[in-house]
Amino acid sequence: MTVRTRADLADLPNYVPGRSVPGAVKLASNEVPGGPLPSVIEAIASASTQVNRYPDSGASLLVDTLSRHLDVEADHLAIGCGSVSLCQQLVQATCQDGDEVVFPWRSFEAYPIIVQVVGARQVRVPLTESHRLNLAALAQAITPATRLVFLCNPNNPTGTPLGREEIEDFLDRVPEHVLVVLDEAYREFVTDPGIPDGIEVARRRFEAGRDNVAVLRTFSKAYGLAGLRVGYCYATPSVAQALRKVYLPFSVNAVAQAAAVASLEARDELLVRCAEISRERERVRDGLLDLGYEIPPSQANFVWLPLGEDTAAFTEHCLDHKIIVRGFPGEGVRVTIGDREENDLFLVAATSYLEH
Numbered sequence: 001m002t003v004r005t006r007a008d009l010a011d012l013p014n015y016v017p018g019r020s021v022p023g024a025v026k027l028a029s030n031e032v033p034g035g036p037l038p039s040v041i042e043a044i045a046s047a048s049t050q051v052n053r054y055p056d057s058g059a060s061l062l063v064d065t066l067s068r069h070l071d072v073e074a075d076h077l078a079i080g081c082g083s084v085s086l087c088q089q090l091v092q093a094t095c096q097d098g099d100e101v102v103f104p105w106r107s108f109e110a111y112p113i114i115v116q117v118v119g120a121r122q123v124r125v126p127l128t129e130s131h132r133l134n135l136a137a138l139a140q141a142i143t144p145a146t147r148l149v150f151l152c153n154p155n156n157p158t159g160t161p162l163g164r165e166e167i168e169d170f171l172d173r174v175p176e177h178v179l180v181v182l183d184e185a186y187r188e189f190v191t192d193p194g195i196p197d198g199i200e201v202a203r204r205r206f207e208a209g210r211d212n213v214a215v216l217r218t219f220s221k222a223y224g225l226a227g228l229r230v231g232y233c234y235a236t237p238s239v240a241q242a243l244r245k246v247y248l249p250f251s252v253n254a255v256a257q258a259a260a261v262a263s264l265e266a267r268d269e270l271l272v273r274c275a276e277i278s279r280e281r282e283r284v285r286d287g288l289l290d291l292g293y294e295i296p297p298s299q300a301n302f303v304w305l306p307l308g309e310d311t312a313a314f315t316e317h318c319l320d321h322k323i324i325v326r327g328f329p330g331e332g333v334r335v336t337i338g339d340r341e342e343n344d345l346f347l348v349a350a351t352s353y354l355e356h
């Protein structure tokens, strides 16, 4: 007898551990270079003494702290074990067999996997020639079976952002029963004032009686807590409640909750670091443009090199220089912005790549 696992799981990629090269600079996963602040380490240490107890499954202290910092009502918030978990909860909360989820492609790698695991159908909409989300095509891809649309702003892995007007226009075109999820994992690195804060966009729509927007944020990127797994969603109370119903109980652990609260209290200090990374992003992009690379404008903590067939060669060349970047074979390379020294090492590698 053989255990019958789902046949469709064969279509899913197996987990491939990230390459680790001793002494290498890791610019592959959009992490921030700085470790947790002393106040955050202290909160983690203090919470660790209580781990014989279950965490607060409602994360009430974190939710209240978020509510204060974002100036939103607590019943509009749901937390998750990383915003990747909230992506899954959103699909679980809206879709049953055969319902459709529309998303841009290439975009966040978790979208297709989550949609398939939940048992919904993926509708991938190619990016434009300039590596941007194609909102007209995304709107056209919506059918009576569509329940949810992911918009990643700025987009991972291309870094390209969506502006206020195009988002508002898109939201106006989407049927009211289709939930539009603004995935803002990189919001804190945005410097262009034309890129709206999704929470503001959503708040205004809620006030106008429209409820089909949700915004995802994470503590993994700007707040530097990727290893602890905590994110949140801002949505209407009924969507937030649905997310809590499909929440895997206790999945945001007590240490993560304490670290997230402490990071919010240290927000200003962390945002100074983000501003530095955004400045470095522009310096790295300018350096690459000077070298003749095509680099779409990025508003995230990474840049995209659409190298097509040269992707594998470039990735290997970086590895030879002890720099780990993220290659998407046949498409391009995503390079996370590190600290100044790391970025300089990368620019040296990008320069020597052109010389051989």
Ligand SMILES: *Cc1c(COP(=O)(O)O)cnc(C)c1O
Pocket: 030, 081, 082, 083, 084, 085, 108, 152, 156, 183, 185, 217, 218, 219, 220, 221, 226, 229, 230, 231
């Ligand atoms: C990194 C990332 C996330 C999720 O990160 P978590 O660590 O699960 O919070 C979500 N969306 C996008 C687009 C990302 O790049």
